[in-house]
Amino acid sequence: MKSISPIHVGSNAERTKLHNRQVVLQCLRTLQTAGRAQIARASKLSTQTVSNIISELQSEGWLLEAGRVSKGRGLPAIQYSIRPTAATALGMEIRSDAVFAAVVDLAGNTLASDRTPVTDSRPERVAAAVSKMKSSVIDKAKIPASSLLGAGIVMPGPFGRVGLSDAGQSTLVGWHDVDPQALFSRALNIPVVIEHDTIAAVFAERVSGHAIDLDSYAFIYFGTGIGLGVMANGQVLRGAFGNAGELGHVVIERGGNPCACGNSGCLETYVSRFSLHKHLAKNNIYVSDGNELEALYDAGNPHLNDWLDHASAPLAQVIGMVENLFDPQSIILGGAMPAPLLDYLISQITLAPGSIADRSDRLTPRVVRGKSGRMTAALGGAAIIINELFVPRIAAA
Numbered sequence: 001m002k003s004i005s006p007i008h009v010g011s012n013a014e015r016t017k018l019h020n021r022q023v024v025l026q027c028l029r030t031l032q033t034a035g036r037a038q039i040a041r042a043s044k045l046s047t048q049t050v051s052n053i054i055s056e057l058q059s060e061g062w063l064l065e066a067g068r069v070s071k072g073r074g075l076p077a078i079q080y081s082i083r084p085t086a087a088t089a090l091g092m093e094i095r096s097d098a099v100f101a102a103v104v105d106l107a108g109n110t111l112a113s114d115r116t117p118v119t120d121s122r123p124e125r126v127a128a129a130v131s132k133m134k135s136s137v138i139d140k141a142k143i144p145a146s147s148l149l150g151a152g153i154v155m156p157g158p159f160g161r162v163g164l165s166d167a168g169q170s171t172l173v174g175w176h177d178v179d180p181q182a183l184f185s186r187a188l189n190i191p192v193v194i195e196h197d198t199i200a201a202v203f204a205e206r207v208s209g210h211a212i213d214l215d216s217y218a219f220i221y222f223g224t225g226i227g228l229g230v231m232a233n234g235q236v237l238r239g240a241f242g243n244a245g246e247l248g249h250v251v252i253e254r255g256g257n258p259c260a261c262g263n264s265g266c267l268e269t270y271v272s273r274f275s276l277h278k279h280l281a282k283n284n285i286y287v288s289d290g291n292e293l294e295a296l297y298d299a300g301n302p303h304l305n306d307w308l309d310h311a312s313a314p315l316a317q318v319i320g321m322v323e324n325l326f327d328p329q330s331i332i333l334g335g336a337m338p339a340p341l342l343d344y345l346i347s348q349i350t351l352a353p354g355s356i357a358d359r360s361d362r363l364t365p366r367v368v369r370g371k372s373g374r375m376t377a378a379l380g381g382a383a384i385i386i387n388e389l390f391v392p393r394i395a396a397a
């Protein structure tokens with residue numbers, strides 16, 4: 001098994017070596033194909049260091065030779081690229097009613113995915129389901145289990161004991177005293193990272209979505225509620241206790257709709273799957289999944305249209321807020337809200353002119369729908385593992 005964690009690396013020399021490997025891999029990921037001299041220039045490492053790392057990576061099967069490019073005199077330079085299937089990552093999303101799984105390669109391609117309904121979300125049952133799904137997606141993807149770098153497991157936040165923990169409509173039952181990291185490490189037998197759905201969504205777009213070239217962007221994630229993930233200059237914002245981005249409980253209307261968190265006028269009571277389901281139920285329409293919502297939308301259901309028309313103004317309000325707070329290159333919308341509904345919401349919102357994002361030299365749209373659809377969180381879990389391979393987390397000694 002290949003190690004993804006630099007934590008156990010001992011000496012300074014070993015740490016430097018690992019850091020330089022990550023720098024070279026990250027260069028290759030950005031440049032796609034490059035020769036040794038080009039990597040040395042881009043990485044500011046010496047040509048000798050780059051040559052050593054390239055030889056090592058090549059002998060371990062991480063690289064493809066992509067022909068030679070002739071530049072001026074001398075022997076044409078061999079071009080290298082990352083072999084996408086040199087390693088893979090498993091991503092899983094645990095919801096109270098289903099588990100989603102995906103296997104992703106180093107280029108961000110989804111090799112296989114799967115969904116299993118869960119009727120009993122107690123920890124031991126979920127652990128058993130997760131272990132079974134690991135085997136099934138590995139078989140589907142036709143990869144050896146040894147190619148998995150690790151698993152990114154995505155669960156609904158907030159984590160730990162906070163005042164909001166009973167407010168979530170999607171909270172898993174019976175998980176209060178469970179250490180999910182230990183549970184899933186045992187069930188899967190590979191290194192495991194536990195993450196929020198919103199932060200996973202941020203990484204999903206970075207590995208294979210709109211944010212491949214972006215360093216500062218925000219993701220408004222529709223789960224059952226609504227959350228915000230922020231990437232600021234290449235670093236994801238977590239907050240002191242890992243719960244930053246509870247956008248759903250930002251008050252947008254004083255004395256507005258009562259919310260389960262105890263406040264009134266929270267965004268989640270106007271714009272979320274939960275608020276939509278509640279609005280439909282008031283009109284005796286009951287939907288259980290995204291496909292049924294999409295069918296209602298296609299049929300031009302007036303109650304759904306009514307909700308959409310009332311949701312766009314509060315959504316525009318928080319988009320303006322996020323722009324002014326974080327100055328993102330773009331804001332991406334995605335998650336469990338079906339694509340046609342998101343597209344309609346985006347087409348209906350009037351973006352505030354009084355925003356720092358309203359600038360004439362924009363290269364990216366202010367608001368765009370994400371690319372990964374309802375698998376966003378599971379793909380994001382895998383993307384977190386892949387991202388760790390490329391992004392140096394330790395300084396060179």
Ligand SMILES: [Zn+2]
Pocket residue numbers: 248249250259260261262263266268
């Ligand atoms: Zn609230």
